[in-house]
Amino acid sequence: MKTITPKTAVWLARAPYEAQDIKAGQNYTAGKRFITEHFDFSQTGGVVHGTSGSVISTLFNRTTGFAIIGKGKGHFTGDVALGIRGTNMKSGRDWFSNANASLATADNNSAVHSGFQKVFRSMQPALEKQLAPLLNTNSNGVVHCAGHSLGGALASLAAIWIKQRFGNRVALYTYGAPRVGLNDFALKSSGSIDKIYRCLHGDDPVPMVPVWPFYHAPLNGSSVLLTSATGINISSHSMMENPGYVITSRGQWEDLQRKGDTVKAVRLFYERRFECSFSTHWQERLTHALITLLKDAGYLTAVSVQMGVSGVMTFYDYLAATIEKVALMSPQFETQVMGLLGHMLVFAGKVVTTITELSVRFIRWVFKVTLEAMYRVARQAIEMVS
Secondary structure, three states: OOOOOHHHHHHHHHHHHHHOOOOOOOOOOOOOHHHHOOEEOOOOOOOEEEOOOOHHHHHOOOOEEEEEEEEEOHHHOOOEEEEEOOOOOOOOOOOOOHHHOOEEEOOOOOEEEHHHHHHHHHHHHHHHHHHHHHHOOOOOOEEEEEEEOHHHHHHHHHHHHHHHHHOOEEEEEEEOOOOOEOHHHHHHHHHHOOEEEEEEEOOOOHHHOOOOOOEOOOOOOEEEEEEOOOOOOHHHHOOOOOOOHHHHOOOOHHHOOEEEOOOOOOOOOHHHHHHOOOOHHHHHHHHHHHHHHHHHHOOHHHHHHHHHHOOHHHHHHHHHHHHHHHHOOOHHHHHHHHHHHHHHHHHOOOOOOOOOOOOHHHHHHHHHHHHHHHHHHHHHHHHOOO
8 A cells, every 4th residue: 555755744744734824725835845746735625624622713613724635646646645733722722631531422433532523523524525526436545644743633533534434545644643532442443544653752742641541543553653762852742843753754664663552561569669750651651550450450441431431530530449449459459559659659740749548539639640740741742833
């Protein structure tokens, strides 16, 4: 199956930012010659608008340019390119506030973050209008969907919809994208989208959120690691600033480093909690340690199901109560819970806090301060997006 190069893909994800102020339906002229060598953006119906989700935008029906569509030529004749931009926190509602997270149903009947789905639905009619003439009579063409940051989440939803609606082969290229949905969305995405290149910097905080039980796709696959994890660096989320995604996306896909995304068994010890640091590496280990604890105790399935039937805040109340119950099951599980919570406190910067109780109230507080630390840096990174 044909795929575009990393250089072309990252600029397809970058280009929609230049279309924010172009009126709906007006043509977008790509500024990068190597993009226009492969795709023509002037004959596909123009810029696609969407609503960012802010209260003001909703009340006054204010839309901005969110997506561009290109018709393939030369080697890519018959293919279609779709680039979708992200948005910064100043122009829309804070989708990464833990309190705001709720679930909606995607086109593959799976559970996804309602904020992402709402923005995608706002642009879906225009996408239908412009893609239908290109794809209804062309089932062999590949649709290349690309997006950065929240645009990567929207590109993921678009890829699923295009696959369901038109049946074409779809290649998905995301850069610094957050998790979009629960396990069933990641599983169905992995099984239906023909190619997925999830590109990230190891210290970009945005791919950390929303936290488990949200998952990345491909599920139990691998991501394209452009730079290694050295901590957390909000500037790494940028498209242009060093080491931004445009700067580091070079070469061919097979030449780029891969990072396995399989969940590993992790059991932590309270005495070693000061080894933990505020980094994407340790965020991943904490997630794996939580999953391991619940799996060891036989509660993983029940807790995962709870997310699908309750709000996020109710879910963490349930999770805290479950962990308290697990700690009371045996001295071994109490040790495992102590190790997890101790590492979470150090991760969140609460290094002087010692654990004297394992009550629901205390466990819920530990989750609260840990999540706040993660979402804070994610918001800071997204505020840089333009």
